[in-house]
Amino acid sequence: MYSLGIDLGSSSIKVSLLDIEKGASAGTATYPEQELMISSPFKNWAEQDPEMWWDCFLKAFAQLIKTSGIDSKQISCVGISYQMHGLVTVDKDLKPVRPAIIWCDSRAISIGDKANKALGETFCQQHLLNSPGNFTASKLRWIRENEPEVYKSIYKIMLPGDFFALKLSGECTTTASGLSEGVFWDFESHSVSQELLEYYEIDKNLLSSVKPSFGIQCAVSNIMAEELGLTPQIPVSYRSGDQPNNAFSLNVTEPGEVAATAGTSGVIYSVTDKTLKDSKSRVNTFLHINNDEQEKRYGILLCVNGTGILNSWLKRYMTQNSLNYEEMNKQxxxxPVGAEGVQIFPFGNGGERVLENKILNASFHNLDFNRHTDSHLFRAAQEGIVYALKYGFEVISEMGADSKVVKAGLANMFLSPVFQEAFVNTIGAELELYETNGAEGAARGAALGADIYKSKKETFEGLKLVKKLSPVKELTDQYTIAYNNWKNHLEILLNN
Structure with missing residues (x-):
């Protein structure tokens, strides 16, 4: 018996089969091998075609079944992880009416800022725990203001993972955790915020019905089961945004536990049982996937948009793809630590929440044409990403959600020994690296949500710790100096 996990990212779609009895991966496939393109027809826009995501899933799934040799009829449940904060809009035929406005799109920043003032900062902090900012609700208001004919044609709005559940089942569903990440959720009334909907003039009927993150959300339709070779009516029993799912994949579900990831964007995600918030919304608090009435669980999310995308930019344009990431890491x-003075600020992927939604853009500093090489840029990029994460982690610490241990999957930027060393000694915490990924985590969540696994302990028996690193004082001292120099320069850039 197997569980299927789907990880819908902005760079690729990954699928994984979990052998439920063994608690271990039975195969993983990713499509495409190169990063998916993000369309940016205007400055600060970022869009992707939802049907492109689905086509990539079909190709990845076919590859997974072929390479694993597993009979798809043995799949018992499906879990979905997805890129957060996106907006998919469908008509009555359940077809997208426009490209999805994805997480790093910055067009709605001014709309969210205006809403924060109009609704009142006190109200937004107490009820939404965030400024409406550049989140899904504000993106929908942008469509209403700028594309009225498109808005009139919308039957339902959804997050990217909701769209995949729709494709699998034919039903429009969402989760409370998902609505909170779109800043539709009122944390005081424990329901959709009527005040926000009224201010944005959004019809509540555009929202899908709410299902639990773990549990029977919908079922694979007979038509889709035939197309995919699945057993009809197996449940879609888990759904989560990619960062709560990354935390779940690492068994980060309890207060004081922290997860990190560094793919296209970089995230530190801290679990708490308190409704902590940052008055400037530089980091954001959402419902964690295991929140319930008896045990409140929230996730504080620090996101830096420009992490792995900076590394891929260097690979594409500095090396013309002549080097792979492993070769770049070796260079x-x-x-040495500090890249001999070269500093990179990785903020070239839209407005950064940690910078109060300022669009700073990426920049390189202190280049000496007689001393510095591409190796210096590769090092400065990895350090700059870590320093940006540290800059935001300081906000989380000030909120009272600090931790001495951070868990991450051994993937993406965390594959680099330089990145690992910089992270541990700059953040000042132990780093535990696990053999897992978002698709595998979604598969575990599906098995738990379908009640095949009876407990969290049983769910994670097969999770493997592969590496553990601790800060080293000599290195910590060096990285502290380099980080403070970087931070001082950042403050100059922000004040210009």
Whole structure:
């Protein structure tokens, strides 16, 4: 018996089969091998075609079944992880009416800022725990203001993962955790915020019915089961945004536990049982996937948009793809801590929440044409990403959600020894690296949600710790100096 996990990212779609009895991966596939393109027809826009995501899933799933040799009829449940904060809009035929406005799109920043003032900062902090900012609700208001004919044609709005559940089942559903990440959720009334909907003039009927993050959300339709070779009516029994799911994948579900990831964007995600918030919304608090009435669980999310995308930009344009990431990592390791003065600020992927939604853009500093090489840039990029995460982690610490241990999957930027070393010694916490990924985590969540696994302990018996690193004082001292220099320069850039 197997569980299927789907991880809908902005760079690729990953699928994984979990052998439920063994608690271990039975195969993983990703499509495409190169990063998906993000369309940006105007400055600060970022869009993708939802049907493109689905086509990539079909190709990845076919590849997974072929390479694993597993009979797809043995799949018992489906779990979905997805890129957060996106907006998919469908008509009455359940077809997208426009491209999805994805997480790093910055067009709605001014709309969210205006809403924060009009609704009142006190109200937004107490009820939404965030400014409406550039989140899904504000993106929908942007469509209403700028594309009125498109808005009139919308039957339902959804997050990217909701769209995949729709494709699988034919039903429009969502989760409370998902609505909170779109800043539709009122944390005081424990329901959709009527005040926000009224201010944005959004019809509540555009929202899908709310299902639990764990549990029977919908079922694979007979038509889709035939197309995919699945057993009809198996449940879609887990759904989560990628960062809560990354935390779940690492068994980060209890107060004081922290997860990190560094793919296209970089995130530190801290679980708490308190409704903590940052008055400037530089980090954001949402419902964690295991929140319930008896045991409140919230996730404080620090996101830096420009992390792995900076590394891929260097690979594409600095090396013309002549080097792979492993070779870039080896070159970065030949340069000492601090990259001999080179500093990179990785903020070239839209407005950054940690910078109060300022669009700073990426920049390189202190280049000496007689001394510095591409190896210095590779090192400075990885350090700059870590420093940006540290800058936001300081906000989380000030909120009272600090931790001495951070868990991450051994993937993406965390594959780099330089990145691992910089992270541990700059953040000042132990780093535990696990053999898992978002698709595998979604598969575990589906088995738990379908009540195949009876407990969280049983769910994670097969999760493997592969590496553990601790800060080293000599390195910590060096990284502290380099980080403070970087931070001082950042403050100059922000004040210009």
């Amino acid at each position: 970065a390791a030949t340069v």
